[in-house]
Amino acid sequence: MPPLQQHYLVITALGTDRPGIVNTITRHVSSCGCNIEDSRLAMLGEEFTFIMLLSGGWNAIAQIESTLPLKGAELDLLIVMKRTNAQEQPATPTTMWVTVEVDDSPHIIERYTDLFDSHQMTLAELASKTQPAGPQSPPRLTLSMTAHGPAGGQVLLIEQRFHQLCTELHAQGSIRVINHPQHQKRDGVLQ
Structure with a gap:
């Protein structure tokens, strides 16, 4: 059986910081079957922003795309998502x-x-x-x-x-x- 083709999604979450919010997002990502390839978290004033590059099969990415907006609304987060491709690492001498x-x-x-x-x-x-x-x-x-x-x-x-x-x-x-x-x-x- 050939390996599943990986799909990629960039997610940005922005909202008021509070304990457990990042754990809630990462748990939701995992429950959808996605892997966090890369991530950044920053505190900006009283707000936090969390940027993630997710990978997964087509079904996993489609599931996170359809469920994360509802989870974001529950958590009072602004969520932005965009499909992307794996980036070939160019030669950087x-x-x-x-x-x-x-x-x-x-x-x-x-x-x-x-x-x-x-x-x-x-x-x-x-x-x-x-x-x-x-x-x-x-x-x-x-x-x-x-x-x-x-x-x-x-x-x-x-x-x-x-x-x-x-x-x-x-x-x-x-x-x-x-x-x-x-x-x-x-x-x-x-x-």
Whole structure:
């Protein structure tokens, strides 16, 4: 018997945080026969958001699509769902992890995302958190990002520009670069 074809569904749930709500959602997902391939949870003010990539056979995905809106209504959650496909992982010879701490002001995150975008780096993750101002200090922004992209001379240039941007913004920042050996060039050929 051939293996069942996997189907994929992205779900976003948004609502007021309360104990047990994530467990209730994950239990419902499991009861429908779906598997959680990837997920993220974030607290934003008094709200939480939960993003999941689910996989399962056609029947399991159809069941979650038909029952999750009712479960969301019971829990007073806004639910958004979208069918998707498994993503082939493209060759990403370079991965960069960035952390920044800086006095918060408009356009800070944009400046860092633009840096990677202008060098054809794909942002895979971005998380930011602003700490409120203290009696003697302004609000502070903590930012972390993961980006993937091509190997080559761009890496040194991006590192240089990252450090220049940190200096310009009076930010504490670090950048860690991993060149994946299976994608490095050997004798002019991409391995």
